[in-house]
Amino acid sequence: MNMQDKNTLPIQNPDEDDLPNISRRSFFKRAALAGTGVMVAGGAALAASKASLSGSRSKGIETIENFKPKDQRDVVLCYAVSPKLSQEVYPERNEQYARLHNKEFHFNYDIQTFEHKLPPDNTREGYDQADRALGHASWFPLIAAKSRAQAFTQPNTPLHSWDQSDVDAEKYEFGSAKRAATMIRSAARLFGAVRCGITRFDKRFVYDPMYDIIHERELYWDKDFPFEPKSVIVIMTPMDYDNVATSPSWTAEGATGNGYCDMSKISCQIAKFIRGMGYNAVAAGNEMANSVAFAIQAGLGEGGRNSLCLAPGLGPRVRICKVFTNIDFEDAYDYPRTWGIADFCESCRKCAEACPPQAISYDEKPGFEPTYEFADEPGYTWNNHIGIKKWYSDAKKCFNFWIENDTSCLNCMASCTFNEPDYWHHWFVMAINPAMPRFIHYWMSEAHPLFGYGGQSGKPVPGKVERFWKSGKGMNTNKSMKNNIGTAGIS
Template structure:
């Protein structure tokens, strides 16, 4: 299918919403906005580079976060449930995280599009390679599968790059071939590493002294997730897109770590384990943190998964990427669409980022134990998010689907990309309204499921 045909097909689906949009008289304003910024013509993503982490931090408060305080690590460990009984007692009337983690999946319903055996089979298929190569990765399992710490294929001689630029481009070229949608390189930042680590298979803390080497650099890769599948959220089909994201994380990061070891440097691939992936992606210039807690990457929005490669390769200063901002945080302040759509009300509706959680009981450390404080950001109740996943029998993804940045290549979404770094609140609010009027970001949308199961025509000869 050609690009023109693809746009034409999607536009047909949204046609009624578009007519409503122009009936409101906003079409002319939108066109004027595009003309004023030159965004449609240049299609350029504006950004600002920073020497340091681009979000305010309090160095007296910010410390490495113990892995056991991650929601996913906690729910995966019966020993942690016994160690911290108050975490279960203080949430949702004693709702037990560990018991629900290990309970059978619910939700199969052959009368409901998106939750049928057909849809479930696709979700299982999406997760298949992750489960084969990196089972446990979503739950922060360490030293497991392709994310293991063994140094297979380590060459005895170290390749010497001609320059920092040569190193940067060579690594990124390899990452592109191996399947990365984006790649950035940053230094090892101890404050973003889980410390201590936690092995929930052996139920013990793990010191970084047990790691096979002292990391000096971290290569960060993004893999994108299928737009049409995520548009069905929450469903087994959107779960398949998330599963494919994790499967691609394992293959890309595992292959890239092998490449680095082939250059003679020690390397360990990492999914959600070892460190805060969103913070590392920000350090590597790949995007910004968003209201929903995800990374927002230009062109993709939150529709990405993040993997990392820790290595003892130390590079010249010019080889490292620097953080960039794209106006995403400012956009999130004015949008709030993900929070409005969140069925569990886990995402804050705060007008601005802050230093502490503002949700109910957020001041109680036995309730808000899962935050890395010391960063000015939007603090969300990840426990509510996790509970909805369990109760719905899906991987949710509603906040990803609702986000105006998570959209195909249409002009008003590219306007956000191109002008967002220097446009203000009124434009951001306008873009949110326009996104809804055009019919994007619908959730619980059975039509999206039907549409997805027709996308096979895109690969016909």
């Protein structure tokens, strides 16, 4: 099995005539060989080493002493969608944000027209009728299943039901914990996962209490959840590179909605599979717990400056879902790993520069508390889970831009240096990254947009919306079919 088969899900490869900057990419390949002899020599040895692509063991997420779970009522989307929280329980949060940012603003009132606020403009690239229709279509399976509320952190929806009445009376004998883990990863691969890791249930990273937005009530793990979970199966599903690259246009909502549908589909399938073998299981997307934290603990990637989990070979261009189960995987759990990605983020600020509302930190190092604008204002950092060592973003500013742009934003994904198509030189850079000195990291991040990658700002990058709309060209040719045949690598 070659490196591509082992580590990545093949992506669509449009005809080269449709790829912008293809000559620059070809130049980069040659320049990488001819102009960076030292890097090549060192990288050739590192590419075969254990640490290059499989990563090396790390200590995982660091938290302060006496760190406690986060109250889900303090998650921005949960707060905004709930009329009771936004209008009755914490109305001062609306008033404070509006005062500090000198604008009329109300989380709940503004989100009620989200994705329907602005009419399509057929003269504006990325904001016409087709772009809006694509976004709405991408979410339709969740809407039809009456489960879109789970994207706004609602627990116990039809697709992510807590009902355990279908748990088989007879427990399947796996034979070993390793066999159990392998079988579940195989099922995840079949259902569409590109990565799957398994970690122990960790109360630090769940929401407690959870919040039922539909019934406006708190839910607790110890008295409301149907069983005591022992493990968390963490699953990543990929997002389309060309579509993500159109951010912050309406077009990019296609990758977002489709990603959430994939999350729900795969996680509910795995949960059903486990219940059919006689064990408890509940699927979850962004509700119930911090997906990024569990993905890091399961060894699927590292926490980046953009507050996302950056996975080798995919960067942040993934959606993460989870399955809580009472299966004990004993000695078969995955462990946190590092590929030097977080170290790279210390020198790279592309996501922060590309963020339209400037919600991402420019701090050199991660810390245990927010340092962004107004972080010292009492009560302003309610949305952050303070006490985790990471880069803190201001999700309220991010939310504000969503409302203004009338769609979600993927700039922090699209601009990331680790968000790249599946070309050999990107895997080469990934392999040598852990051993490269800081000035090389800086050079790599600066070179990234020069070859047509990233470059996001408050407007769509010219040409990338049209590139997406042409990405289906030739998809049934022999060349295209050859490039898309392969096995999704499951960690």
